[in-house]
Amino acid sequence: MTDSQADLVLYGSPVSPFVRKVSAVCLEKEVDFDVEPVDVFNPPQWFRDISPMKRIPVMRDRSIAEDGTAGTIPDSSAICAYIEKKHPSPALYPENxxxxxxxxxxxxxxxxxxxxxxxxxxxxxxxxxxxxxxxxxxxxxxxxxxxxxxxxxxxxxxxxxxxxxxxxxxxxxxxxxxxxxxxxxxxxxxxxxxxxxxxxxxxxxxxxxxxxxxxxxxxxxxxxxxxxxxxxxx
Ligand SMILES: N[C@@H](CCC(=O)N[C@@H](CS)C(=O)NCC(=O)O)C(=O)O
Known part of the structure; x- marks a missing residue:
């Protein structure tokens, strides 16, 4: 993570294993990311709008949209697959x-x-x-x-x-x-x-x-x- 805003922001908490999973994928690939805390048990309306399952993490790619549902992907598996496509190296999904x-x-x-x-x-x-x-x-x-x-x-x-x-x-x-x-x-x-x-x-x-x-x-x-x-x- 750097002081400047990264393209990727994860809404959630490092206490969530699913947030740590996405963080690990970013770190292995040396992709900058921010983590923005959200209380998933009492979430604000803007978070409910981007998290239809009311779960953390949700990722936003700020290069796509800075607010609203555009640019957001919920669910750690979907997020990790997205990061793999956007940043293919090193590959974290087998070729075979x-x-x-x-x-x-x-x-x-x-x-x-x-x-x-x-x-x-x-x-x-x-x-x-x-x-x-x-x-x-x-x-x-x-x-x-x-x-x-x-x-x-x-x-x-x-x-x-x-x-x-x-x-x-x-x-x-x-x-x-x-x-x-x-x-x-x-x-x-x-x-x-x-x-x-x-x-x-x-x-x-x-x-x-x-x-x-x-x-x-x-x-x-x-x-x-x-x-x-x-x-x-x-
Ligand atoms: N399959 C989801 C699971 C996410 C999940 O269950 N997150 C938990 C936190 S570790 C959560 O948001 N729980 C909120 C709740 O149970 O209401 C993923 O991989 O992102």
Missing amino acids: AFAHGRALFIEEFADTNLAASGGLGIFRPIFFAVTQGKEPDLDKARGTWAEQLPPILTYLDTTLGDEEFFAGGQLSIADITVACVFMQISLVAETPLDDYPALAAHFERMKARPSIAGPFAKADGFIRKALPERFDLT
Whole structure:
């Protein structure tokens, strides 16, 4: 990011894994972007107009339109695909047709299954409770970690196998999405991955990338103010 206005602005918050996913794509491609905060739970009318699903992120390309719905795209997957077309290098979607399809599926799997379990089942029952002055719902979070996460993590671990990346032998949208969405859990809890060695190693490699580490550090700094310690879910 620079001091001058970037063409791309993301409306949302770095606490959202989907905002961090788009941020990571921009950082990998060295595309300037701004993040403009929006309270998605009490959004202003202008945001409702550009976010028909009332979700963050929504992206605006200011080179197309500076206001209104023109120039805006909601949904992290649509936004990332747009950025790939506009800034093709380095490619974050495999060239090979089958690998491309696999990458899109892993992105979708992380965006839906992993995000629903990790976000609704762990992050929200802990963090939202604490910010509302309530006790964190550790029973729900522990139940989710014990029952919902294992089949999802097993699928990701076995899919990865001996490979460094999820699809096409290169960093892709699949790796970025899995890392950003899984790291949502580690904002509030310890995430031991001893039973999933391939995924554990992938996660460590991804965490070492500035595109993943930078946006995560911003989210972590924000979360730690309300929640100094991570919980043990085991
Ligand atoms: N599929 C969407 C999911 C976006 C999403 O669920 N964002 C959450 C924040 S992490 C949100 O806006 N939630 C608002 C709500 O639940 O009302 C994407 O990839 O952008």
